[in-house]
Amino acid sequence: MELLEWESARQYLAPPTVLRDPERAARQSLRSQIARLEQELSEAFVTAYPMGVVGPVAVAGARREVRMLDLGELERARDDLVERLRAARAAIAERAEEHAANRLYLERMLLEPGKHRFARLSRSDIGEPGCGDWQVRPRLGLIGMLMGWWQVKLSSGCPLP
Amino acid sequence: MSGELATSEGFVSPEVGSELPGLRLRWLRLETEARPDAREVRARLRQLSDRIHGAGVIAMRTRPIHRAYRAFFRQTGLDPDLQRPPAEQAATVRLMRGELSAPDALHGALLIALVETGVPVWALDADQVHDGGLGIRQTGEGERLGDTLLRPGRLVVSDEVSIHALLFGGLDRSHEADGSTPRVALFAVGVDGVPDMHLEEALWLATQALAGG
Numbered sequence: 188m189e190l191l192e193w194e195s196a197r198q199y200l201a202p203p204t205v206l207r208d209p210e211r212a213a214r215q216s217l218r219s220q221i222a223r224l225e226q227e228l229s230e231a232f233v234t235a236y237p238m239g240v241v242g243p244v245a246v247a248g249a250r251r252e253v254r255m256l257d258l259g260e261l262e263r264a265r266d267d268l269v270e271r272l273r274a275a276r277a278a279i280a281e282r283a284e285e286h287a288a289n290r291l292y293l294e295r296m297l298l299e300p301g302k303h304r305f306a307r308l309s310r311s312d313i314g315e316p317g318c319g320d321w322q323v324r325p326r327l328g329l330i331g332m333l334m335g336w337w338q339v340k341l342s343s344g345c346p347l348p
Numbered sequence: 349m350s351g352e353l354a355t356s357e358g359f360v361s362p363e364v365g366s367e368l369p370g371l372r373l374r375w376l377r378l379e380t381e382a383r384p385d386a387r388e389v390r391a392r393l394r395q396l397s398d399r400i401h402g403a404g405v406i407a408m409r410t411r412p413i414h415r416a417y418r419a420f421f422r423q424t425g426l427d428p429d430l431q432r433p434p435a436e437q438a439a440t441v442r443l444m445r446g447e448l449s450a451p452d453a454l455h456g457a458l459l460i461a462l463v464e465t466g467v468p469v470w471a472l473d474a475d476q477v478h479d480g481g482l483g484i485r486q487t488g489e490g491e492r493l494g495d496t497l498l499r500p501g502r503l504v505v506s507d508e509v510s511i512h513a514l515l516f517g518g519l520d521r522s523h524e525a526d527g528s529t530p531r532v533a534l535f536a537v538g539v540d541g542v543p544d545m546h547l548e549e550a551l552w553l554a555t556q557a558l559a560g561g
Binding site for chain 2: 211214218221222225226229230232233236251252253254255256260261264268
């Protein structure tokens with residue numbers, strides 16, 4: 188029993204080898220975190236770009252020299268990436284919600300065009316690539332307006348250069 | 349120029365190697381008396397240029413090699429959105445100018461290697477490189493690149509005698525090779541996440557392009 192207690196205590200007394208230079212271990216850990224965050228930020232950028240969300244903004248006045256960063260600098264780099272990733276994800280989520288709301292509105296336009304007279308949505312408003320607008324317009328022009336004949340028209344194709 | 353390429357592993361100073369495992373340099377000396385046909389290099393660049401499109405450039409940063417260089421930039425104090433890694437920079441310039449272009453056949457060959465592999469290759473005048481070979485280290489107090497005084501602790505490419513380049517930065521102009529340099533030293537820098545094979549391939553592609561292959 189005594190031996191077991193000693194073995195149990197020894198695991199707390201003997202420092203693991205990785206802690207011999209704790210600051211170096213911390214720097215390595217931060218570099219791993221930075222690499223992972225950079226990957227996630229890149230993936231967020233690729234998702235955000237076609238949605239029209241502005242990509243990661245570079246920090247003005249950042250140093251342009253390659254050197255080994257100390258612990259504090261690595262922490263700042265990590266925190267900066269965390270903040271950028273949070274902002275990018277928030278912007279993507281916000282834009283995705285806008286697209287969802289616009290898709291719902293388009294369905295309403297299609298179901299009841301008369302209630303959404305002259306409403307207009309573009310493909311980009313619902314997160315689709317390419318050109319084209321859905322617009323609620325009267326059938327047969329003025330007659331349709333007077334008679335309450337409304338329809339949704341989809342303009343097609345991008346304008347020629 | 350065919351067959352196995354005799355590249356050398358450059359030195360990495362112990363303090364740099366222990367902090368940045370995976371950072372390495374491979375290099376070789378090359379006679380360039382047989383000048384490559386500039387038209388062939390231009391034609392090759394045109395072919396490569398046609399392969400670069402906007403969507404691909406956007407997604408580039410998520411591919412393993414480019415991702416590795418971006419991560420290294422972040423880990424060493426650069427912002428890859430401000431100072432792009434070389435392959436991303438080349439692709440962005442291609443989108444903006446509409447073509448890949450180089451001032452001479454030598455730099456055209458380096459550009460071909462970069463675009464094909466994602467690994468940057470630089471060329472120095474081999475006569476300026478000490479026999480001990482190239483490597484990566486930190487600068488000390490009062491060291492210079494050409495006329496420019498460097499801050500201590502910067503990562504540089506050097507030999508036993510002099511500093512030739514800032515890591516992922518500018519080369520000493522008086523050591524830089526151009527289209528008329530008879531003997532060049534090519535070097536490629538790899539980081540954690542970039543397999544050795546890619547460095548070898550980048551150097552091999554550059555030598556092949558210089559040989560007109």
